[in-house]
Amino acid sequence: MKYDVIVFDWDGTLYDSGARIINSIQGAARELKLGNLQPEIIKSCIGLNSTIVMDRLFPQATQKDRDLFMPAYRRHYGLELHQLPVLFTGAKTVLKQLHSLGYILAVATGKNRDYFDKELHYLGLQEMFMVTRCGDEAPSKPNPQMLFEIMEHLGTFPEKVLMIGDTVHDLQLAANAGVDALAASYGVQDKKELMEHKIVGCLSDISELLSWLK
Template sequence: MISTPLKLIIFDCDGTLVDSQHMIVGAMHETFKVAGLAPVDDLAVRRIVGLSLVEAIAVLLPDMPEQEHARLAEVYKKAFYRLRVEEAAGPDPLYPGTKAVLEQLNAEGYLLGVATGNSVRGLNRVLEEHSLRHLFVTLQTADSHPSKPHPSMIHTAVAEAGSSPQAAMMIGDTTFDMMMAKNAGAHGLGVDWGYHQSHELKSSGATEVVSSFLDIPAYVKSVLGAVA
């Protein structure tokens, strides 16, 4: 008897589940200031959200030696921690409808996962602040994988969940998410409330782009089908 792969929905975190741009932009500005560099443009910072930290800094500072990218990544982590702890920044807010839709998909029998360029510590903080941890069966972060769009995160998530690329969907707000899905042989669904525009998401592999979390369940069902 041939078993049917379990249906897995994998979400990006920053720009898809939570609106974290104020913290990311603020920490990057502080990083450039500490390093004595010219200020970085806010839009440029938002464009690299989704990449792993060292790779993101390399995109912003391509002419800088690789060892400096790693050093600045540590400066960024300290800046982010200072903003979060010393200035008591509140939790990054969930986008409208996020928790209700995650709970609906979970109740309908879909398995849920996360694949993020964030760290384990950063992802755990988000999930704990919003009481979401119990909804996910697999969590993939930049600590254990090459940066997006490498397919490693999806491949590992699929294996951990007992799914397959054809029965998995990656949902994210950046071209890195959509290219990762394409590279892994999974379905890619873009969301337009994050950091990259709809036409960019479609040109990088998204089969559709939605404008509300509430639109996700119907699209998932239309592509993956109802859970048997």
């Protein structure tokens, strides 16, 4: 195998949560009277940690707004739980097959640890990933610290690692860490945007991954 380790982004790559995130940010913004944001603007920030998201989407926000935003977002995010899909179709099967083939699986996500762990538990995937890093444990993507920590934990090297993600932040993260990047064009950002970055390939569906690796 060319790669020993496959690192996945979470939202928009394995977890079909794009609409849920957009709806939750819009709901929190309306609640706090921070304005009505278009989905395309929000999409550009998915995958970044909450501090960076606030800076980019709501530069006018006061400190009080910032203190209130995440609790409001979490309320709306929770309300959306029953309405939207969970994993992308076929994702769980692909993960199980990769695991059985001997690949080491990991996650690098901008999501906070508490929410990520709840979702991982809900999906029954706790044992699938050998190591995970979240947005409140390392600098935001595209800072490479997440991948550096994952590689250090696993005792591996950049040339043995493949990063898969659906945003330019994921692809830049991989490039900054010296790791190959595989784009997922079925997620939140357009294929055209992803193709402008250094990648080794592009998936239009998660089910294509096993064939791509052969």
